[in-house]
Amino acid sequence: MQGRIACANVLSDLYAMGITECDNMLMLLSVSQKMTDEEREKVTPLMIKGFRDAAEEGGTSVTGGQTVVNPWIIIGGVATVVCQENEFIMPQNAVAGDVLVLTKPLGTQVAVNAHQWLDNPERWNKIRLVVTREDVELAYQEAMFNMATLNRTAAALMHAFNAHAATDVTGFGILGHAQNLAQEQHNEVSFVIHNLPIIAKMAAITKACGSRFGLLQGTSPETSGGLLICLPREQAARFCAEIKSPKHGEGHQAWIIGIVEKGNRSARIIEKPRIIEVTPRGAGTSDNSTTTLNLDGTC
Known part of the structure; x- marks a missing residue:
């Protein structure tokens, strides 16, 4: 799960600009030196799998990266894409009334x-x-x-x-x-x-x-x-x-x-x-209301 979350977080930098396709991902992994060999052998492959599974869900793949030894477990990455101007939305054009x-x-x-x-x-x-x-x-x-x-x-x-x-x-x-x-x-x-x-x-x-x-x-x-x-x-x-x-x-x-x-x-x-x-899934129906704003901006 930690790997999936990390990958989703990395890809969101593209998604925030309206980019839906990613050409390539690199994975950055820090393996904890405080873990035993047995713990590393179990945990590390699961983190990598989660990251790769999320990348695949996003229509891309992990082609490289770097692994280091560190006191803490850390996982992250880099997502890159080459695209046309009409494929992304610059985050600068909000207008009053939005x-x-x-x-x-x-x-x-x-x-x-x-x-x-x-x-x-x-x-x-x-x-x-x-x-x-x-x-x-x-x-x-x-x-x-x-x-x-x-x-x-x-x-x-x-x-x-x-x-x-x-x-x-x-x-x-x-x-x-x-x-x-x-x-x-x-x-x-x-x-x-x-x-x-x-x-x-x-x-x-x-x-x-x-x-x-x-x-x-x-x-x-x-x-x-x-x-x-x-x-x-x-x-x-x-x-x-x-x-x-x-x-x-x-x-x-x-x-x-x-x-x-x-x-x-x-x-x-x-x-x-x-x-x-x-409401969390499994606990009933979520409050899925979209919330309507009046023209004066009140809720």
């Missing part, structure tokens, strides 16, 4: 940490009043599934629905990446986030922990998160409906989370954003 769409729920950092706390009584006691062990297990599986899911479908639909800009949401959190994207715009615009789609119960956990994760402030890191896309208002709901279509396979979702307005190339989350609880 809406912001997100294609994966937030909360993966909280889900992974909470799962680690199941065997840590001191940590578990801080959250057990707001979440059950089953909730944590389901959230963890949802996080793993989402992180390993490629953003390739979203990248293809960016062309069909005339996306003006996009970025992938990873280590800086939703707000950090929204700010980075806003700073690159040709037009004087700002991004305002009204809604936060979050894996169910993860908002409750972060509140129980004194907001230590920064999840509701938009600063919680997301490993291999979704695409944050600026779409024309009239196209956004259709994009959200299309990405969930059975012809694209199971697991794809999208939410309208905010608006683009005239401004100073900044991004912010409103004081009391709407939290959209995204």
Whole structure:
């Protein structure tokens, strides 16, 4: 799974520009010197297989790379492509009146940490009043599934629905990446986030922990998160409906989370954003609402 997630994360740098095809991938692997020989022989091939399987799913292959010895296990890579100008979308053309769409729920950092706390009584006691062990297990599986899911479908639909800009949401959190994207715009615009789609119960956990994760402030890191896309208002709901279509396979979702307005190339989350609880697979029906924004920008 770690290999799959790493590969999905690498490919998202292409997908964020609407590029759906990758010519070649290199894999960078760090093998832990703290592992025994037996552990390395079991773990390393599985990581490599996961990375290669995800690359194959993305229509490409791993042709080389580098392996080093390190105190930690690390896996990553490089994805390259040579393409025509009409095959990519520059992330600089958002206009006032666009809406912001997100294609994966937030909360993966909280889900992974909470799962680690199941065997840590001191940590578990801080959250057990707001979440059950089953909730944590389901959230963890949802996080793993989402992180390993490629953003390739979203990248293809960016062309069909005339996306003006996009970025992938990873280590800086939703707000950090929204700010980075806003700073690159040709037009004087700002991004305002009204809604936060979050894996169910993860908002409750972060509140129980004194907001230590920064999840509701938009600063919680997301490993291999979704695409944050600026779409024309009239196209956004259709994009959200299309990405969930059975012809694209199971697991794809999208939410309208905010608006683009005239401004100073900044991004912010409103004081009391709407939290959209995204129910994990296997726990019932997810909240798949696309969220409608009124013309004045309110939710």
